[in-house]
Amino acid sequence: MLVKQDAEVLVVGAGPVGLLGALTLAKQGVHVQIVDSDWRTGVHSYALALHPGTLEILAELGLAERVLEKARRIETVALYDGRECRKELKVGEGSARYPYLAVMPQEWLESCLEMALADLGIPVLWNHEATELAEHEGRVGVRINRLEKQSVGYAVAHTEWVVAETAEVSVPLVLGADGHRSTVRRSLGIEFPEVGAAQNFAVFEFRSETEIADKMQLVLADHLTSALWPLPGEACRWSFQLGDRVPLAASTRQKRRVTVDVGDAAFPALEASRLDTLIAQRAPWFGARVGEMRWQIAVRFERRLASRFGKGRLWLVGDAGHMTGPIGVQSMNVGLREVYDLAHVFEGILDGGISVEQLERYNRKRTDEWRGLLGMAGGLQPTDSVDPWLRAHGEDLMSALPGSGNDLKALAAQLGFTV
Numbered sequence: 001m002l003v004k005q006d007a008e009v010l011v012v013g014a015g016p017v018g019l020l021g022a023l024t025l026a027k028q029g030v031h032v033q034i035v036d037s038d039w040r041t042g043v044h045s046y047a048l049a050l051h052p053g054t055l056e057i058l059a060e061l062g063l064a065e066r067v068l069e070k071a072r073r074i075e076t077v078a079l080y081d082g083r084e085c086r087k088e089l090k091v092g093e094g095s096a097r098y099p100y101l102a103v104m105p106q107e108w109l110e111s112c113l114e115m116a117l118a119d120l121g122i123p124v125l126w127n128h129e130a131t132e133l134a135e136h137e138g139r140v141g142v143r144i145n146r147l148e149k150q151s152v153g154y155a156v157a158h159t160e161w162v163v164a165e166t167a168e169v170s171v172p173l174v175l176g177a178d179g180h181r182s183t184v185r186r187s188l189g190i191e192f193p194e195v196g197a198a199q200n201f202a203v204f205e206f207r208s209e210t211e212i213a214d215k216m217q218l219v220l221a222d223h224l225t226s227a228l229w230p231l232p233g234e235a236c237r238w239s240f241q242l243g244d245r246v247p248l249a250a251s252t253r254q255k256r257r258v259t260v261d262v263g264d265a266a267f268p269a270l271e272a273s274r275l276d277t278l279i280a281q282r283a284p285w286f287g288a289r290v291g292e293m294r295w296q297i298a299v300r301f302e303r304r305l306a307s308r309f310g311k312g313r314l315w316l317v318g319d320a321g322h323m324t325g326p327i328g329v330q331s332m333n334v335g336l337r338e339v340y341d342l343a344h345v346f347e348g349i350l351d352g353g354i355s356v357e358q359l360e361r362y363n364r365k366r367t368d369e370w371r372g373l374l375g376m377a378g379g380l381q382p383t384d385s386v387d388p389w390l391r392a393h394g395e396d397l398m399s400a401l402p403g404s405g406n407d408l409k410a411l412a413a414q415l416g417f418t419v
Contacts, residue, residue, distance in 0.1 A: 003125070003144050003167040007033035008350055010142060010171045012130045012184050014038075016047070016106060017318035017335040018177030019113035019124070023061060024343035025175075026120045030350060033171075034122065035144060036178075037129035045106040046203070046299070047332035048229060048237065049074070049216075051407045052091065054333045055098040057340050064098070067112050071102035072232045074216050077402060077411065079390075082221040082282060086389060091402070093410040101216065101402055103229060106332075127161075130178075133187040135312045139170045173346050174314040177339065180304070182320035188311050195374050196303035199325045200242040204275045205235065205295040210288035212236045218327070218400055219282050220393045225400050226282045227327045235294065239326060240278045242298075272296065301325045303374055309366045315359060317342055322370045327400040330373055334404045338366055372419070373399065379419075386416035 011022045014036035022034040050058070050067070058064040077089040092099030114124055125144075132143040148164040176184025185192060212230040219226040224241045231237055272293050279286050306321040318335030342362055348354030372378040380394045390397070394417065401411045409419045 003128075003169055004031065004033045005169060007031050007169065007171050009033070009173045009175055009346055010035070010130065010140070010169065011175045011177060012036075013176065013178035013182075013318075013320070014110075014114070014124045014126070015177060015179065015318065016109050016113065016332055017339050018175070019110060019117065020057075020061075020336050021175050021177060021317060021339035021343050022122065023063075023113055023116055023120075024340055025346065026117065026122055027061060028343070028347040030343075030347055032122060033125070033169075034117070035125040035128035035130055037127070037147065039126050046239075046326040047106050047329050048103055048231070049329045049333075049402060050102040050104075050109070050336075051329070051333045051403050052098040052100065053403075053405055053407050054336050055102060057336060059097065060340075061116070063112055063116055067104070067109060068102055070108050070232055071104040072214065072230055074101040074103055074214055074230065075099060076215040078215045078217045080217060080219045080221075080283065080285070081389060082219055083284065085285075086387070087415065088215075089411050089414045091411070092407070093414070103231060105232075130174075130183060133174060133184060133314060135314065138313075139172055140174045140313050141168065141170050142174065143168055172313065172350060175339070175342065175346070176310070176314060176316045176320045177318050177335075178320055180302075180319045180323050182316065184314055185306060185316055185320050188308075188314055190311070190316075191307040192304050193307070194302055195305045195376055198300055198302045200298065200300050201326060202240045202242055202274070202278065203237065203295065203297050203299060204240075204272075204293065205231070205237040206275075206293045207233075207235045207291040208288045209234070209291055212288055216402060217283075217286075220396055220400070221282065223393075223396060224282075225325075225327055225396050226278075227400070228283070228286065236288070237295075238275065238279070240282060241325075241327075305367075305370050305374055305376070309363045310359065313356060315342060315362065321366065322374075324374060325399050328402045328404075330399060330402075330404050334369070334373070337405065338362075369404075373404065375399075380412055380417040381419070383416045383418065390415050390417075 008031045011018050011034040022032050025032045078085050079087040127147040129145050144167050145163045146165040147161045150162045217228040226240045229237045302323050304323040309316045309321050317339040324331050382391050403411045412419050
């Protein structure tokens with residue numbers, strides 16, 4: 001076990017948000033420790049694109065060019081009513097440096113961040129879970145368990161993860177980036193209620209010999225949202241929002257290939273042949289030939305918002321504090337922005353220039369932004385020039401546009417909306 005006893009910030013969770021938070025802190029000279037209960041980064045995930053504002057953050061950390069080495073650059077978002085294209089948007093208006101979306105496997109982003117941390121001498125402690133977090137006298141006590149696989153069983157042998165070693169640490173601050181089942185959030189007793197109806201999606205990722213245009217193609221019809229993303233390497237991904245006729249368990253949301261069991265009947269979206277039917281129904285204009293299927297899954301996305309983003313010396317970022325649908329890739333991108341901001345606040349607290357009480361500003365800012373993104377307040381406001389078709393889909397567009405903050409405002413303005 002390599003747990004540091006002199007760490008100033010413990011980052012719990014080594015997804016993109018946790019990794020970027022640890023890197024930001026380390027580059028500010030903060031002694032940071034990062035742990036994750038999983039054994040490695042995700043193989044497959046739903047987040048696949050970085051917004052222009054996120055690329056600006058990576059540039060500040062000296063990582064943008066490295067990340068872009070394996071990215072496909074998307075400058076246009078095309079909106080369809082199903083049959084035809086109704087509007088095209090230019091991405092990154094107002095961003096002279098990165099006027100595009102960067103599409104890549106999330107594992108590449110995570111690999112770049114992990115390597116950057118390693119270059120600073122900070123390893124990710126995989127197979128380490130943080131438990132029993134409690135604040136006392138200006139510090140946070142944490143128990144960290146190192147997990148390892150152990151063979152068990154007699155008649156039928158199998159392996160399972162067990163606690164191999166335990167360490168007790170005490171740190172000034174904890175950054176909880178440990179996802180929608182966050183241990184940090186639960187240790188604080190913070191509620192994580194659903195704030196909107198869950199959405200079911202069928203996701204198909206495949207190769208195609210047909211050239212796919214460098215556009216995100218967004219289909220809005222019957223209040224169901226579908227999206228086509230071109231990927232690096234002659235591949236693309238279709239995500240089709242499904243109705244509520246076949247409910248899926250929340251546990252199907254995983255960063256890897258999984259089998260989804262919905263009872264006696266197989267879920268039709270998981271059959272490769274179902275892709276042809278969905279394309280014919282939602283996007284008859286799509287003429288690319290479907291080749292090797294790389295990933296297909298039925299998945300349920302809940303929409304949740306934490307009642308608070310932290311207390312005292314333990315604070316939440318990313319999916320630990322919010323969940324939304326996958327189309328606009330907002331949860332990861334906003335999470336990366338919020339952890340970058342929070343890392344700077346933490347650095348100020350450790351230096352003595354900022355009081356812990358100032359973290360309440362972070363709480364209010366995060367809550368207000370996510371209330372808007374989740375349609376609980378504000379949202380897209382139409383001007384008089386908005387096309388009636390767009391006006392009818394304003395609620396769907398809020399979470400489907402690939403942007404947040406200034407990026408979202410720029411995309412909305414091209415449609416005649418304000419945020």
